[in-house]
Amino acid sequence: MTSARSFAALTLLAAIAAVVLFILHLGLGTVWIPPDRVILALLDRSTDPTDLTIVRELRLPRAILGLLVGCMLGLSGALLQVVMRNRLAEPGLTGVSTGGILAAVLFLAGTWGLPPPGRLLPFVVLLGALAGGILVLFASSARGRIDPLRLILTAVIVNAILGSLTAIVMLRSQQALGSILSWLIGSLNGRVWDDVWLALPWAAVGIPAGLLAARAANVLQLDDESGRALGLPLQPARVALFGLAVVLAAGAVSVSGAIAFVGLMAPNAARAIAGADARRVLPLAALIGCVLLLAADLVAQSLSIKPPIPSSAYRVGLPVGAVLAVFGAPLLIILLRRSIR
Amino acid sequence: MNDFEPIRLAQVSAGYGQRMVLDGLDLELKQGTITAIVGPNGSGKSTVIRAMARLLPTRSGVVLLDGQDIRSFGSRGIARLVSVLPQSPSSPPGLTVRELVELGRFPHTGLFGRLGAEGTLAVESALTLTGLSDFVERPLDELSGGERQRAWIALALAQGASTLLLDEPTTFLDVRHQFEVLDLVASLCTSRGMTVVMVLHDLVHAANYADRVVVVDSGRIVADGAPSAVLTVELMRTVFGVAAKIFTNPESGRMFCLPIGTGRS
Ligand SMILES: Nc1ncnc2c1ncn2[C@@H]1O[C@H](COP(=O)(O)OP(=O)(O)OP(=O)(O)O)[C@@H](O)[C@H]1O
Numbered sequence: 282m283t284s285a286r287s288f289a290a291l292t293l294l295a296a297i298a299a300v301v302l303f304i305l306h307l308g309l310g311t312v313w314i315p316p317d318r319v320i321l322a323l324l325d326r327s328t329d330p331t332d333l334t335i336v337r338e339l340r341l342p343r344a345i346l347g348l349l350v351g352c353m354l355g356l357s358g359a360l361l362q363v364v365m366r367n368r369l370a371e372p373g374l375t376g377v378s379t380g381g382i383l384a385a386v387l388f389l390a391g392t393w394g395l396p397p398p399g400r401l402l403p404f405v406v407l408l409g410a411l412a413g414g415i416l417v418l419f420a421s422s423a424r425g426r427i428d429p430l431r432l433i434l435t436a437v438i439v440n441a442i443l444g445s446l447t448a449i450v451m452l453r454s455q456q457a458l459g460s461i462l463s464w465l466i467g468s469l470n471g472r473v474w475d476d477v478w479l480a481l482p483w484a485a486v487g488i489p490a491g492l493l494a495a496r497a498a499n500v501l502q503l504d505d506e507s508g509r510a511l512g513l514p515l516q517p518a519r520v521a522l523f524g525l526a527v528v529l530a531a532g533a534v535s536v537s538g539a540i541a542f543v544g545l546m547a548p549n550a551a552r553a554i555a556g557a558d559a560r561r562v563l564p565l566a567a568l569i570g571c572v573l574l575l576a577a578d579l580v581a582q583s584l585s586i587k588p589p590i591p592s593s594a595y596r597v598g599l600p601v602g603a604v605l606a607v608f609g610a611p612l613l614i615i616l617l618r619r620s621i622r
Numbered sequence: 623m624n625d626f627e628p629i630r631l632a633q634v635s636a637g638y639g640q641r642m643v644l645d646g647l648d649l650e651l652k653q654g655t656i657t658a659i660v661g662p663n664g665s666g667k668s669t670v671i672r673a674m675a676r677l678l679p680t681r682s683g684v685v686l687l688d689g690q691d692i693r694s695f696g697s698r699g700i701a702r703l704v705s706v707l708p709q710s711p712s713s714p715p716g717l718t719v720r721e722l723v724e725l726g727r728f729p730h731t732g733l734f735g736r737l738g739a740e741g742t743l744a745v746e747s748a749l750t751l752t753g754l755s756d757f758v759e760r761p762l763d764e765l766s767g768g769e770r771q772r773a774w775i776a777l778a779l780a781q782g783a784s785t786l787l788l789d790e791p792t793t794f795l796d797v798r799h800q801f802e803v804l805d806l807v808a809s810l811c812t813s814r815g816m817t818v819v820m821v822l823h824d825l826v827h828a829a830n831y832a833d834r835v836v837v838v839d840s841g842r843i844v845a846d847g848a849p850s851a852v853l854t855v856e857l858m859r860t861v862f863g864v865a866a867k868i869f870t871n872p873e874s875g876r877m878f879c880l881p882i883g884t885g886r887s
């Protein structure tokens with residue numbers, strides 16, 4: 282599609298955008314801290330102790346999570362599009378979002394809406410998310426064979442089932458409703474270092490492994506017979522790539538909830554820019570995922586709302602998932618109109 | 623040519639699900655020769671090709687690759703020895719010619735997929751041999767059927783295997799490009815000592831280019847030998863159900879059998 286040079290230029294541009302957004306993100310909040318002071322605080326050179334605390338303790342975890350979650354969702358979506366042979370595939374189609382949310386709802390309903398003990402909820406979501414992914418994989422494999430189309434259909438059906446179970450539980454115990462809302466739509470509000478430590482292992486394993494899967498992904502994009510003739514065992518390769526997509530998405534969902542659109546938009550944008558070669562599409566999708574999520578979270582933070590509770594004196598940040606759905610969806614439509622002829 | 627046998631099928635039976643297609647096939651390839659497989663639609667030609675490269679497991683009998691049971695090889699090991707061009711390959715939209723041909727190095731590259739000097743050379747020479755040097759940055763879906771077919775042949779060449787299995791390599795090609803592909807295949811045999819098996823529907827091409835013609839009908843080999851011995855008026859009638867006449871190619875002096883109709887008129 283594009284030449285090697287314009288690809289490199291666009292990748293560099295996306296990387297610079299990610300860094301700029303990251304620094305702006307750290308500056309934005311109740312008090313605005315200009316970029317130069319943010320950088321000083323980041324480098325531990327700041328003489329202002331408030332700057333240090335605000336940037337390093339309060340804001341850095343959320344910004345890092347923005348980077349990680351965007352990257353994981355973008356890469357996960359790009360891998361799934363290869364495994365499922367479909368450009369509409371996105372991380373939610375692995376069953377991780379509905380699985381994670383069902384687990385969360387069950388957990389909250391079980392504790393009758395009392396504040397969950399400790400910080401257990403993300404772990405519960407993580408387990409549910411992984412279980413959802415494994416459920417889709419097993420339900421779709423017939424005699425050990427994974428067929429891309431059957432995988433998509435199974436995923437849609439499993440998602441529908443898990444979704445309606447969630448609805449049933451929520452109707453029966455409406456206490457769970459309030460706390461689950463931000464997980465349903467996906468948010469990074471109030472995230473702390475503990476959340477970073479929860480997502481980091483999945484990112485540290487999933488991102489490098491996902492990028493290294495580019496060679497196998499390229500072979501999987503050919504027809505089955507050509508792929509096998511090149512010496513790739515197709516079924517193990519499909520399971521491995523799907524597994525990586527699940528791990529990446531589950532790690533993201535466990536700290537941010539079910540953020541939609543990033544995992545769909547980033548790989549499609551990457552393909553529109555870089556063509557079909559997975560060696561370019563996968564890293565670019567990860568990078569675009571970062572940029573999208575950081576940008577959307579920046580908007581989410583600045584568009585805070587006052588919740589309609591009379592006693593509430595706080596303004597609450599919008600959930601980033603809502604911003605992505607509102608701004609991202611039209612963007613995606615424009616992108617698709619331009620790139621798919 | 624020596625008597626080395628890159629591939630030998632011994633009493634091979636194979637099929638799909640419940641349906642058996644190949645029924646106790648025996649076939650050995652001589653190194654550096656061109657073998658044409660001909661036969662009616664659905665007779666099992668593509669299935670023979672698949673069995674030769676273990677794209678389809680055999681139900682009984684053995685396939686020997688370089689004298690060893692093919693089941694003792696790893697998938698990539700087979701791909702280093704045998705290239706296959708399937709009958710109807712497909713690539714994702716937007717994939718360029720170079721990106722496709724580089725995939726031919728998949729069986730040779732390690733975890734990080736670096737092509738290395740040898741790989742780059744193999745890709746470049748495959749592109750040059752197939753006359754695709756001007757098309758390298760073009761997406762496959764924006765090429766003509768013939769250009770696309772040559773890109774797939776280049777992929778098979780870049781693989782660097784010494785045995786080449788081509789399933790109908792001349793479909794989609796105009797008459798000139800058919801000859802170009804067949805000349806290329808012939809030169810690979812003579813210059814590199816490659817062993818080639820081609821499934822062909824054009825019996826005139828089979829007679830002109832193959833050292834040997836294998837006729838498959840209903841999953842069995844019904845004739846096997848030099849083109850002039852195999853492609854007879856009688857065989858045309860019994861296997862293909864057409865009337866034919868024997869002519870001599872004034873250029874090569876080879877005899878060939880030209881179908882002239884269904885014989886019903
Ligand atoms: N993937 C498959 N699954 C089930 N049956 C198949 C499959 N591929 C081929 N067959 C069947 O096996 C038989 C032989 O098929 P094969 O593709 O080997 O024929 P062929 O000689 O290559 O035909 P053609 O000239 O049309 O390419 C046919 O009856 C076909 O229906």
Ligand SMILES: [Mg+2]
Pocket residue numbers: 667668669709789
């Ligand atoms: Mg065939």
